[in-house]
Amino acid sequence: MANQVGLEKDLPMVRSASIRRSPRSGGISKYMAYLFLIVICLIWAVPILFGITTSFRSQTEVVSAGFRLFPESWNFENYTAILDNTSTAPILQWLWNSVFIATLHTLLVVVVISITGYGYSRMNFKGRDALFFTLLGISFFPGVVNLIPSYKIIDALGWVNTSWAMIIPGLAGMGNIFLVRQFMNGIPKDLDESARVDGASDFRIYFSIILPLVKPVLIVCALFSFTGSWNDFLWPVIVYTDVEKMPVTAGLLLLQDIYGNYRMIGQLMGSAILAIIPTLLLFLFAQKYFVQSINLNSGIKG
Template identity: 85%
Template sequence: MSKNMTISKYISYLFLISICAAWAIPVIFGLTTSFRSQTEVINSGFRLLPLEWIMDNYRAILDNTSTAPIVRWLGNSLYIAILHTFFVVVVISLTGYGYSRMKFRGRDTMFFVLLGISFFPPVVNLIPSYKIIDALGWVNTSWAMIVPGLAGMGNIFLVRQFMLGIPHELDESARVDGAGDFRIYFSIILPLMKPVLIVCALFSFVGSWNDFLWPVIVYTDVDKMPITAGLLLLQDIYGNYRMIGQLMGSAMLAIIPTLLLFFFAQKYFIQSINLNSGIKG
């Protein structure tokens, strides 16, 4: 039995290492390619490490502030992702409270109908969503990225399920003392929702930062683009084989914020995996 367990453990480790390598090697190769000269990119073929480390690609990227203002794009994405995440937390926490704690006719029916609709492929909503954004005059503005997706049913479902695990006796005690719904929400429910809100905030930030298809559709102004739409534009500027190093450097700059978010928030993310932590009956 002990020998079988040891073999299973080694197989599990080998599988995990293989998955890690399959994900990490392309990223490492992209990073090292951003430090190669154009001549080496063309002539050296596949080499994990460059023969000579140079910074010319990054200098060229940062010096190009007219056709490819990558610093501005990074700032646009950061502004959009932060505001989107903030409003997501506000909307889903209030919506989850309504679906879990308030009683009104058709509450559960409405929730499950919306949940069912959310299983439709997102691409189905592209044309109607663009028509709405265009009618509101939000094309080429940050609101076109911030507002859509605020009431994602996946996040609302997580918040609702989490709130259902909070004892209703807390609400009843507060109502006896004269508290209304908003007082119960702010003073009792919201502090207990920290784990699930952290999870939703992390997912929302990363999702907003990495969103590609929607910003390509709603942005045509180069200065107002987020980084993902900008990277598509860079394929036309740096996409020829002689400028692969600059294209890879731009991609590496684009992933820095999400990497920093992971390194600084991984403790909270891991603690938030158990969405029932901190709730005691």
């Protein structure tokens, strides 16, 4: 009994000591996490900052100064030369081509994957799951396997050197369809049955009930589709030969021949900086929606 009483007396002291130690251990973990994130941020940000500052350097400083994070004098002549060159390197036309292609591609992707996801999730037909998982397995093949057949199809349709060569392929990406289907599977099917009792058709159910609920995952797919279309490099290099019709990624490859070989590095870097501005603005304006859309069940409210 005496030992039990002694333990009961010591127990509050042990608890208070653990309570005093826990904030310190939690604080150390928090500081270590902050330090790790700062290091990762520097690893990512320093090359970007160096690229931006390089676009404001003169060619003499680029060649002779070595590594210096900030230029000795800020020079805007690189951007002036880039914007004035409308014959061999029309950067503004390339940016407009990329904006048009990526925007239209993204809008069509949202329409296609939402309808397809509805079919695979809410409609019952023979071989539905077998067809879905077969296409999902085929999608794991490397994309380069389809380059030659895809080019043959585009050439047969007469879409070489046109925006359709970039807009149409990839509309029914199985990765996006998989996300939409999984999201729709989490929506109670009682909603469909109640709507059918009221005489609603499949299109009415899709448009009025399901589509508003899948808005979060559609936002995620739209952001991924836009950035993927904007950053696509290999395919536009293959299907475009007309300088005026190129998107900006294919144009940047052409700029390596025009501005490369240490002759106009500042202009080449300035062109690359201009190419990332639209996606950077998209991230700044859409990051709130993207973070909200990470939870794929956020559209379902009980």
